Amino acid sequence: MSDTLFTPWKVGGIELANRVVMAPMTRNRADVDGVLPDSAIEYYRQRACAGLIVTEATQPSAAGQGYPGTPGLHTDAQQDAWSRVADAVHGAGGRVFLQIMHTGRIGHASLQADGGPQLAPSAVRANLEVATATGEMVPAPEPRAMTHKEIATTIADYASCAARAVAAGMDGVEIHAANGYLPHQFLSPGTNRRDDEYGGSPVNRARFLVELSRAVAAQIGAERVGIRISPGGQFNDMADRDNEDTYLALVDELAADGFAYLHTLRGRTSVLHEELRRRWPSTYVVNTGYMGSSEIDEIGPIVENGVADLVSVGRLFISNPDLVDRWRSGTPRAEWDEDTFYAGGDRGYIDYPTATTQD
């Protein structure tokens, strides 16, 4: 049992009640306009015992959507729903950052208002299947390499999404640069074959994310902006091994800018992560990222030993809305049901009991 896990921590200008972050988790319950249902307000309110909630990934533009049922934050109706989420979490004593995700090459034209194509750093197809708007699984399309104008427009979309997030009452935003989506596609040489200033060297591959992060920070303040990365991650057909220099270039470039936190997915041990931790000046958040486990006996020591300041926990938060309270009181935690992770209604979403409400 780790006591440090239950101590407060300051991120940017905000005080977190404890060191446990609810990891971002897509739940695919938004409507066709990318507007969250009312149940999402309850879902997030129930989980406000986390020191910080990072919301499910949210597209900053219609073009950024890669899955059916993911919410957006680029229209007034979407913003209204998110503002009710922020109010509910704050009312329950929690803090919340909105995760912004543009999926790049992962997606399908049927999900795009303008019929696509998918935009990516280079025309490199992912060797996997993607969902269409109706949920049918089909081979991923070959994306088109982004022009300079499209890069600028995309960065501007992230910045205006961040402004909407703060206007909706969010404490900040997290830029999703992990798990094979657009910013990760720029970072990784397998998906970034560009020979302009956005590709070809570690500094160049980091440039899109650096410019993007700075544009978002210029809009809402760097102290409200976190960045999530997954160095070496293979999810979504990424080949990101031997790419350490790009992540070091990224961190060196952003270190002096005052960002709220760096959030990394990592395995049990990694020399790169120790180096990232050493070079990153503000809050460092770790997620064991499927490689380890998010059980308390594994994550407690991560914070206790200073490997990270905060740890993020995903699936256990789905099935245990009161996870931090359970851990604090030594109450056993409930198992999750994978069948209800993505899409569907209230079942497996807002009907997991707390320790005090279960029989």
Ligand SMILES: Cc1cc2nc3c(=O)[nH]c(=O)nc-3n(C[C@H](O)[C@H](O)[C@H](O)COP(=O)(O)O)c2cc1C
């Ligand atoms: C249902 C589900 C949805 C997820 N969606 C996202 C997402 O939207 N953004 C993201 O960065 N990671 C996403 N992840 C990854 C989680 O944030 C986390 O890294 C992963 O679940 C491993 O942590 P855990 O072992 O504590 O669950 C998702 C994971 C799950 C299980």
